[in-house]
Amino acid sequence: MSAGATTAEDPAHGLAVAVLVPCHNEEVAIASVVAGFRAALPRATIYVYDNNSRDNTAAAARAAGAVVRTEPLQGKGNVVRRMFADIEADIYVLVDGDDTYDPAAAPAMVRLLVENQLDMVTGARVTEIEAAYRPGHRFGNRVLTGIVGWIFGKRVSDMLSGYRVFSRRFVKSFPALAGGFETETEFTVHALELRMPIGELPTAYKERPPGSVSKLRTWQDGLRILRTILVLVKEERPLPFFSLAGAVLLAAGVGLFVPVLLEYLATGLVPRLPTAVLSTGLVLLSFLSFACGLILDTVTHGRREAKRMAYLAIPAPAPRSGQSTPTPAGR
Structure with a gap:
């Protein structure tokens, strides 16, 4: 044959x-x-x-x-x-x-x-x-x-x-x-x-x-x-992941802060101080989440390059020429 x-x-x-x-x-x-x-x-x-x-x-x-x-x-x-x-x-x-x-x-x-x-x-x-x-x-x-x-x-x-x-x-x-x-x-x-x-x-x-x-x-x-x-x-996908988390935290912080701001504009007072502090903390956490996403995105890019280089170090599958007998797997 x-x-x-x-x-x-x-x-x-x-x-x-x-x-x-x-x-x-x-x-x-x-x-x-x-x-x-x-x-x-x-x-x-x-x-x-x-x-x-x-x-x-x-x-x-x-x-x-x-x-x-x-x-x-x-x-x-x-x-x-x-x-x-x-x-x-x-x-x-x-x-x-x-x-x-x-x-x-x-x-x-x-x-x-x-x-x-x-x-x-x-x-x-x-x-x-x-x-x-x-x-x-x-x-x-x-x-x-x-x-x-x-x-x-x-x-x-x-x-x-x-x-x-x-x-x-x-x-x-x-x-x-x-x-x-x-x-x-x-x-x-x-x-x-x-x-x-x-x-x-x-x-x-x-x-x-x-x-x-x-x-x-x-x-x-x-x-x-x-x-x-x-x-x-x-x-x-750290940037989209932490950006989404940051957006949720930012929306929550702004949502809590709006009633406090409206009351302050109407009366000049901030009776709900814990709510104001909580909203400030949530906004700070949102910016921290965005920053983590940016940093980890750079790290992930480096990891992806390293995995790509490891992948490219191994030859692509291709039939060998000639009639030689295949090497048994595992040897």
Whole structure:
């Protein structure tokens, strides 16, 4: 078979591909996930990271042919941080271990990343099965994705998808600070802030297999993600964040001061001295907030430059020439 034909069939020809599967109590589903990705990406090395499972997740993954490792710190974000630090590859496919994502979509996602030299491809979930993607989760995803899009740029339609393909330079420049499911929000904001080339493909999404239980907590995880968005806005957009806080404080201070001023103009007296002092304090705090925003904006600009330089220090994904055998991931 010619090199061109091989490359056409294998979008990652000559590149080391690692499939990363964080798992917690996925004994029922993990074997199917591993088998699916072994069929879809036969050259890839599949890593399953067991996150304190109380069932036989690790044994089932090992029997299916995956490389099994453990991460004792609970939470998906902690597992992602460990995987990104430990595993060496050219292309990383990240997927949940609950058998809800379609492994057959992986080659197309990898091809899109390689051929267009992208840094992240998101599998946007498409399904008509209400049990797989409940209306509440769908609505929450739209709201949270809309907030991030409004603040950081509308380039992703499914911010909370757990199915991603990354380049090496994304993975090795990603700080991975989150501890739980909010790590998907970090992926998106990191890519948008550094203006990375990214893509998205619609992928089939199905319900969990019988006997598998979701770990998502709708309200708790939604609030954690919203909190993460607010923290990221503070850190990545400090001038608008503190300017808004300053404007609220200034409006409150002026609102309290107006009645005091009108009474003083009418009577020449200031009987509500505590209100006058409070309004003065609020106005001073508003100016302090504006000043903090200006200073932190300069600091953030420097941090963004440093992250950009770290990102540029890693080569873009590109197929290697020749027929050489890909270097196994993790070696």
